[in-house]
Amino acid sequence: MCALASCSGDGIVRAVEGSLQRLGLDLLPLVLLRKPEEFSFEPATAHSGPLATLVGLRDHGMINHLGIASGPIDLQLKCLQTDAFDALISHVPSNLLDRAAEPLIENAVSREVAFVNGAPFTGRLLLDGEGRSTQGMNWERGPARLERSDKMRLICVPLAAAALQFSKLDPRVASTIVGASTSSKADFVTDL
Incomplete structure (x- = not known):
């Protein structure tokens, strides 16, 4: 798939048709618009812009659902206002x-868009044992957060299970992404 902005x-249309052909499908179940912060919002969402093309492909039965993945909260909210999306991975x-x-x-x-929680562990801060990390790409791991997570760890054993249940039990969350860079790092999920 090509970058939306470019x-x-x-x-x-060619990218979607190529994906359908390579996958041997008649319909792509979900097409995600990733990293919306990398494109210019107004031209991408204009009446005849790339987003309108994707919506047209959905209307013509080549795409079942259109989703957005990632981006800062203000941009995700702006994208939701287009009412073009069926799912949001945040x-x-x-x-x-x-x-x-x-x-x-x-x-x-409120817009009947499926919310998928991609941050149930604040990076790896709420994981137990070797997976636990004070390093994170997006969110501060300051002393206050470390202290709060350490206190939670004393009463929630395992803390990772409590963190996962917090997301899974929220009826507004359609799904939760656990995330792991390798299959061996994902083994902890089966133990929860």
């Missing part, structure tokens, strides 16, 4: 330590 409508925290995604969840639910 693709013409014809380029998007890495804005929604977990035991941080509820930053709350406005995003509420907005998605």
Whole structure:
């Protein structure tokens, strides 16, 4: 799939047709618009822009669902306002330590957009043992957060299970992405 910002409508159609052919499918179940922060919003969402092309492909039965993945919360909210999306994968925290995604969840639910929680562990801060990390790509791992997670670890054993259940039991969350860079790092999920 080509990057939304750099693709013409014809380029998007060719990319979708190529994906369908390579996969041997008549319909792509879900096409995700990834990293919306890397494209210019107004041209991409214009009446004849790339997003309109994707919506047209969905309307013509080549795509079943259209989703957005990642991006800062303000941009995700702006994308939801287009009413073009069926799903939202968010890495804005929604977990035991941080509820930053709350406005995003509420907005998605009000628009009947499936919210997928991609941050149930605040990076790896809420994991136990070797997987636990104070290093993170997107969110601060300051002393206050470390202290809160350490206190939680004393009462929630295993803390990773509590963190996962927090997301799974929220009826507004359609699904939760556990995330692991290798299959061996994902083994902890089967133990929860």
